[in-house]
Amino acid sequence: MSAKDVQTQRDENESFALDVMVLDRYLAFSTELARLAVLGLGAVGYVLSKEATKGRSPLAVWVAVCAFLIAIAASLAHRYYGPDALGEMIAERRHRDRGNDARAAELNAKWRRKFSISSALIRVSALLLVVGAGAGVVAFGLQL
Numbered sequence: 630m631s632a633k634d635v636q637t638q639r640d641e642n643e644s645f646a647l648d649v650m651v652l653d654r655y656l657a658f659s660t661e662l663a664r665l666a667v668l669g670l671g672a673v674g675y676v677l678s679k680e681a682t683k684g685r686s687p688l689a690v691w692v693a694v695c696a697f698l699i700a701i702a703a704s705l706a707h708r709y710y711g712p713d714a715l716g717e718m719i720a721e722r723r724h725r726d727r728g729n730d731a732r733a734a735e736l737n738a739k740w741r742r743k744f745s746i747s748s749a750l751i752r753v754s755a756l757l758l759v760v761g762a763g764a765g766v767v768a769f770g771l772q773l
Contacts, residue, residue, distance in 0.1 A: 689768035696761030
């Protein structure tokens with residue numbers, strides 16, 4: 630193995646380590662999004678149990694509840710697709726190293742699609758968390 634091959638292998642390993650670190654941070658972020666959505670759902674339930682619901686917008690309450698529930702589901706789905714895509718990325722590298730380029734190309738397409746889905750899910754989760762919080766504010770008129 631030449632010095633150039635060794636350097637190329639080192640660069641690939643460092644790039645892969647960075648991919649794993651980024652995925653770990655995104656998973657931690659999606660965990661926090663799910664945690665905040667559960668907290669928001671609990672807050673809606675608490676306020677509904679303590680406050681009289683007369684004069685409140687039932688539509689806004691339902692929007693808040695649904696937004697928080699879908700945010701939780703999207704966050705949990707992100708936690709499935711992200712690591713699954715990483716596993717296929719690892720499998721692609723192994724197949725490419727073994728010279729099985731056809732299988733490697735197939736796995737490449739799979740992990741890229743799953744990372745796209747994962748990216749969309751985390752965006753949806755963050756957006757719906759904001760929507761749920763906004764609907765909760767509208768529903769309960771800023772009474773904290």
